[in-house]
Amino acid sequence: MEIMVGSATKVAFILLVTFSISIPCIEAGIGKFDEFLIEQENEAQKVALNSYVPNPEGVAEELNFNVHLYGNSTIRRGLGQKFKGQIGECEASNPIDTCWRCNKDWALDRYKLAKCGKGFGRRAVGGLGGPIYVVTDESDEDLENPKEGTLRFGVTRQGPLWITFQRSMIIVLKQELLISSDKTIDGRGAFVQIRDGAGLTLQFVNNVIIHGIRIKNIIPKEGGMIRDSYNHVGLRTRSDGDAISIFGASNIWIDHISLSNSSDGLIDVIQGSTAITISNCHMTKHNDVMLFGANDETKMDKIMQITVAFNHFGQGLIQRMPRCRWGFVHVLNNDYTHWMMYAIGGSASPTILSQGNRFIAPNNDAAKEITHRDYATPDVWKNWQWQSEMDLFMNGARFITSGQPIKLEYNKGLIMKPRDGTHVSRLTRYSGALNCFVGKPC
Numbered sequence: 048m049e050i051m052v053g054s055a056t057k058v059a060f061i062l063l064v065t066f067s068i069s070i071p072c073i074e075a076g077i078g079k080f081d082e083f084l085i086e087q088e089n090e091a092q093k094v095a096l097n098s099y100v101p102n103p104e105g106v107a108e109e110l111n112f113n114v115h116l117y118g119n120s121t122i123r124r125g126l127g128q129k130f131k132g133q134i135g136e137c138e139a140s141n142p143i144d145t146c147w148r149c150n151k152d153w154a155l156d157r158y159k160l161a162k163c164g165k166g167f168g169r170r171a172v173g174g175l176g177g178p179i180y181v182v183t184d185e186s187d188e189d190l191e192n193p194k195e196g197t198l199r200f201g202v203t204r205q206g207p208l209w210i211t212f213q214r215s216m217i218i219v220l221k222q223e224l225l226i227s228s229d230k231t232i233d234g235r236g237a238f239v240q241i242r243d244g245a246g247l248t249l250q251f252v253n254n255v256i257i258h259g260i261r262i263k264n265i266i267p268k269e270g271g272m273i274r275d276s277y278n279h280v281g282l283r284t285r286s287d288g289d290a291i292s293i294f295g296a297s298n299i300w301i302d303h304i305s306l307s308n309s310s311d312g313l314i315d316v317i318q319g320s321t322a323i324t325i326s327n328c329h330m331t332k333h334n335d336v337m338l339f340g341a342n343d344e345t346k347m348d349k350i351m352q353i354t355v356a357f358n359h360f361g362q363g364l365i366q367r368m369p370r371c372r373w374g375f376v377h378v379l380n381n382d383y384t385h386w387m388m389y390a391i392g393g394s395a396s397p398t399i400l401s402q403g404n405r406f407i408a409p410n411n412d413a414a415k416e417i418t419h420r421d422y423a424t425p426d427v428w429k430n431w432q433w434q435s436e437m438d439l440f441m442n443g444a445r446f447i448t449s450g451q452p453i454k455l456e457y458n459k460g461l462i463m464k465p466r467d468g469t470h471v472s473r474l475t476r477y478s479g480a481l482n483c484f485v486g487k488p489c
Contacts, residue, residue, distance in 0.1 A: 076223065076248070078270060078282030084251070091251040091295045091319075092347075098170070098253075098297040098322035099350040103375040103398075104455045137488030141357045141380070141474045143302065143326055147489075148477075154485040157209060157233055160258060164300045166354025166377065168324030171300040173231030173256030177207025185216040187244075190273045191280050202226040205277040212237040220244040222268045223286040225275035228252040234259035235483040244268070245286055246309065250275070250294040258302045261480050262290045265309035287311040299323045305479040307332040312367070316340075319347035321374075324354040329479030332363035340372025343395040343422060348373040359478040361385055366419070371397035379403060379465055382475040383444075387411070391446075392419035398432040400453050401446065405471040408444035415443045439468025 077084060137149035146163035147153055157179070161172040184196035193199035198218055201210045207229040215238035223245040226232070239260045241247070246265040249255055267288040274280045286292075288310025293299055295318045306313040306328060313330055315338045316323060330336055337355075340348040351374030359382045360368045368386065369376065371393035380403045383390050387409060391399060408415045417440075420428045432450035440446065466474065483489040 076250075076270065076283045076286055078284045081281065083279045084281060087251040088295060091253065091297065094253045095295070095297045095319050095321050095350055100167070100322075100352060103167070103352050103377070104400075104453060138476075140476045141327070143357065144477065148481075149488045151486060151488050153483070153489060154236055157211065157235070160233070161231070161256065164256075164302075164324055165326070166324040166356055166379075167322050167352040168298060168300040168354060170322060171254055171256055171298040171324070173254060173300070174207040174209035174229060175231070177209055177229065179209045179211055180204070181211050181213050182216070183213045185218045187218065187221045190222050190271065193274060198232075199224060199274070202230055202232070203274045203276055209233060211235075212239050215239065217242060218244075220246070220268075222271060222273050222283065223248045223292075225250065225273060225283075226252065226255055226257075227276045229254050231256040232258065232260065234261075234480060235489065236485050238482070239480075241265075246288065246290045246292065248286070248289075248292045248294065249296045249299060250292070252296045254298045255296070256300045256302070257291070257304060258300075259304070259480050259483070261305040262313075263305075263307045263309070265290045265311075267310055287315075289313070289315045291315070292317075293320045293323065294318045296320045297322045301325045301328065303327045303478070303480055304329075306330045307363075309333065311335065312338050314338075316351065316353060317348070318345065319350060321350045321352050323352070324356065325358065326354070326356045327475075327478050328358045329361060330358065330364060330368075331361045334365040334367075335370070336360065336364055336367045337369035338367060339369045339376060340374065340395065340397070343372060346373065348395075350374070351376075353377070354379065356380055357475050357478065358382070359384065359475045360390070366390075367392060371399060373397055376400070377402070380468075380471055380474045381405075382471045382478075383407060383417075385409070386414065388414055389419035390417045392421065393431075393433075394421040394423060396428075396431045398450075398453065399434070401433075401435045401438055403437045403439075403465040403468050403471065405439040405468040406441065406444040406446070408440075408442040410442070412443075415445055417444055417446045437465055437467040439471065 139145040139148045147159050161175040180201045182198050209231045217240045224247050242263045245268040268286045270283040270285050273283045290306050290309040290313045293316045312335050354377045356379040366388040368390045372395040375398045378401045383406045434453045435446040481489045
């Protein structure tokens with residue numbers, strides 16, 4: 048993808064000025080904004096600006112190419128890409144999974160996953176290059192000085208770390224889990240549940256992969272003194288009850304996570320976060336599913352760029368899949384089988400590119416419309432760029448488009464299109480946390 052340096056510099060300067068004159072940072076659980084956190088926030092903003100892509104259409108087109116190339120190669124073989132001659136048979140159903148899933152020796156090369164990301168979060172490599180840390184203890188008792196062997200100990204260590212699990216376990220977090228930069232949480236090979244306690248927070252961090260775990264029944268917690276890195280313990284206020292909260296963070300990849308039933312959102316992305324991919328997740332039993340941008344006044348979210356691909360939005364969901372403000376959101380080849388109010392919404396003029404999704408509307412005639420726009424009259428939102436291409440609409444579902452067409456830049460003459468919505472059931476077939484066994488394809 049070709050990026051014009053002059054244009055990128057100009058955009059970065061404008062956004063840096065916007066950051067400096069914007070309203071003070073929403074404190075998001077921070078009880079005391081000390082010098083460490085101020086420095087961490089400033090560094091996070093610099094990383095976010097460096098991660099911002101001035102022509103996001105190019106990234107969308109790159110993902111389209113990968114999906115289309117994968118589709119052309121697998122249609123000739125039937126449904127999915129099947130690998131035989133190993134222990135069992137594996138079917139990888141989309142270009143992310145094809146990269147790693149059908150290798151029976153995946154457990155001997157866990158780092159391979161870091162090379163498989165697509166979309167805006169494709170630069171996230173997590174703990175690549177660092178040692179493997181094995182969680183052996185599901186307890187979460189000491190929040191300031193976590194016990195070695197616990198998940199909290201691993202996510203607060205210095206430098207890159209690839210975190211795995213010795214066995215299946217249920218982890219009940221006493222307070223929110225504050226994950227530091229350059230970490231991978233890799234649940235493959237174990238049945239790992241984070242449930243009935245606090246959720247995961249990525250605040251002012253960079254380069255994190257979360258893969259292959261189940262998160263459910265997350266509730267608010269009162270806060271207190273909590274370690275957030277190897278060299279800092281800070282005072283936290285009450286947490287919201289999000290399953291995953293991404294706040295002022297960049298280069299994040301959320302993949303193959305099963306999420307349901309949290310007190311607030313399943314995935315919230317706010318406060319200038321960017322370069323994020325949410326893929327292969329299965330979401331159920333929730334109201335406010337995904338919030339991208341906390342309020343209409345936070346203009347730093349103009350740099351927000353998020354890919355939402357190959358996810359299944361399933362039973363018991365009501366709205367916000369996602370709900371967007373500002374920024375650019377690429378919604379590609381997802382399966383929307385359930386919603387009660389609407390599927391995709393927003394305010395503050397976000398750009399939304401919907402491609403090759405399947406939308407199955409509820410039977411309620413008042414909820415057939417996929418899109419929902421807030422705090423703007425039609426004469427205002429008519430200029431917002433909300434585009435639908437190759438989507439499949441079922442049971443009366445309808446997508447109200449607006450704004451000028453989003454012009455994709457097809458680099459190197461690769462004029463490819465995404466797979467159309469009729470292929471979605473195959474592309475999302477293995478969404479959610481997988482049941483992976485060592486020595487067998489996932």
